[in-house]
Amino acid sequence: MPFLRGSLGFERFSVAGFQADRFGDEHIEIFTQNAAGRNESSSTENVHVGFLAGDHLFDQAFDLSKNVINDAVHFSVRIDTNQIPAAIRAAWLSMELAGYAKDSPSGVPTKSQRKEAKEAVEQRCEVETASGKYRRMQQFPLLWDYANGLLYFGGSVGNSSAYCTDLLERTFEIELRRLGAGVIAQDWAVEADRYAEIDGLSPISFLDGETTGGHVWANEHSNAPDFLGNEFLMWLWWTLENESDTITLADETEVTLMLAKTLSLECPMGESGKETISSEAPVKLPEAMQAVRSGKLPRKSGMTLVRDGRTFDLTLQAETFGISGAKIHLDEDEEFDDEDRIDAIRTLGETVDGLFHVFCDRRSSDAWIKDIKKITKWLNVSDRSNQKAAA
Incomplete structure (x- = not known):
C-alpha cells in the first residue's frame, strides 16, 4: 500500500459532511459496490472510475481490518480510459x-x-x-484520515484528482476542498480571528517592500491568497539564514529545519523565466541569491524538518502546499508499524502547516513591517557584496 511504504507524495483536501463517527462494515460495503471494474457501461470509449483495496491494480478485496488503520482508511482509485489517441x-x-x-x-x-x-x-x-487494445489503467493511492477530516491524495491535482474526488463526493455524500496555501491561511485566520487581515493582503516585492501585481502562475479561478506560499518560503529562507534554524510553533513544540537538495524559482511577472538549483544546500549558492535579486520568488523547495525527535525530508510546492519525495527517518532499532506510519504522516502535515501558521501570524501583524525591512536590507547587502566580489 503506497502510503504505508516508501517515500510519500500527496496533496490534501478537507472533508466535510461525513456523518458517521467511525468507519464500519457498511462503508467497506460501499467501497466494494463501487470497486474498479465492477460496474462497466456498454460504451466502448469512456472513462471508468472505481475504488481499489490498495494492494495492486486489480485488488477488490476490501476489509475493515485491512483498510482501516489508526482511524484512517487506506485505499486507491483506479481510472480506466478506453480511448483511441x-x-x-x-x-x-x-x-x-x-x-x-x-x-x-x-x-x-x-x-x-x-x-x-x-x-x-x-x-x-x-x-x-x-478489443481493449487501447485500454489504460491508472491507480492513485488515497488516505482518508476521517479522525481529522482530511484526505491525502497521492498525486498532483488535475484531471485525475477531479475524477477521484468526484467519485468520493458522490459515493459518500461528502464535500472535499483542496487545501492549498491560500485556503490553509484562510482557515488559520478564522481560528485566530485574523480573517480581515489575511483577506486584505496583496503580493509583496521583497526587493523594496512594496505591494505588487498578481503572480503569473496564480489560479484565476480562486480568490484564496496562494501567493502567501511563495512568501512563506522566502521568509523561511531569510529566517534560517539570519535569525535561527529553530522555529517555535503555536503549541510550543520546536521545529529545527534546513532548506536542502532543491530550489525552484520563477519570476512572478513572467519576464525572466524559471530556475532550478540542485545542491545539498541550494540557498547557500550565489546563483540562488542572484535569482531572488533579479525578482524571482521560490516556488518549490526541499527541506529537512526535525520535530519531537522525528526527522523528515521533503519537497514543498509553495502555492499548492503539495508534498513530494517525503521520507520518514527511522532509528536502526526502531519498531515502526502501519499505525506509526499514519501518525508520522499526520505529524508531517501538522508540522508544515504549523510553520506556515507562524508565518501567517507575522504576515498579518505589525511584526511584518520589521520583518520585511530586515529581508529587504538582507537582499540589498547581499547584492552589494556580490557586486564587490565581482569587481
Whole structure:
C-alpha cells in the first residue's frame, strides 16, 4: 500500500459532511459496490472510475481490518480510459483519404468521400476500443484520515484528482476542498480571528517592500491568497539564514529545519523565466541569491524538518502546499508499524502547516513591517557584496 511504504507524495483536501463517527462494515460495503471494474457501461470509449483495496491494480478485496488503520482508511482509485489517441485517429483518417485521392482523377477526395473516410475511421475506432487494445489503467493511492477530516491524495491535482474526488463526493455524500496555501491561511485566520487581515493582503516585492501585481502562475479561478506560499518560503529562507534554524510553533513544540537538495524559482511577472538549483544546500549558492535579486520568488523547495525527535525530508510546492519525495527517518532499532506510519504522516502535515501558521501570524501583524525591512536590507547587502566580489 503506497502510503504505508516508501517515500510519500500527496496533496490534501478537507472533508466535510461525513456523518458517521467511525468507519464500519457498511462503508467497506460501499467501497466494494463501487470497486474498479465492477460496474462497466456498454460504451466502448469512456472513462471508468472505481475504488481499489490498495494492494495492486486489480485488488477488490476490501476489509475493515485491512483498510482501516489508526482511524484512517487506506485505499486507491483506479481510472480506466478506453480511448483511441488523437494522433492515431488522425493517421487512420489520412490513410483513408490517401486511398480515395489515389483513385480520384483530380487527386483530391470529394466531399462525400471525406465523409465516407470519417465513417470508416469511426467504425475502426469502435472495433479497436472493443478489443481493449487501447485500454489504460491508472491507480492513485488515497488516505482518508476521517479522525481529522482530511484526505491525502497521492498525486498532483488535475484531471485525475477531479475524477477521484468526484467519485468520493458522490459515493459518500461528502464535500472535499483542496487545501492549498491560500485556503490553509484562510482557515488559520478564522481560528485566530485574523480573517480581515489575511483577506486584505496583496503580493509583496521583497526587493523594496512594496505591494505588487498578481503572480503569473496564480489560479484565476480562486480568490484564496496562494501567493502567501511563495512568501512563506522566502521568509523561511531569510529566517534560517539570519535569525535561527529553530522555529517555535503555536503549541510550543520546536521545529529545527534546513532548506536542502532543491530550489525552484520563477519570476512572478513572467519576464525572466524559471530556475532550478540542485545542491545539498541550494540557498547557500550565489546563483540562488542572484535569482531572488533579479525578482524571482521560490516556488518549490526541499527541506529537512526535525520535530519531537522525528526527522523528515521533503519537497514543498509553495502555492499548492503539495508534498513530494517525503521520507520518514527511522532509528536502526526502531519498531515502526502501519499505525506509526499514519501518525508520522499526520505529524508531517501538522508540522508544515504549523510553520506556515507562524508565518501567517507575522504576515498579518505589525511584526511584518520589521520583518520585511530586515529581508529587504538582507537582499540589498547581499547584492552589494556580490557586486564587490565581482569587481
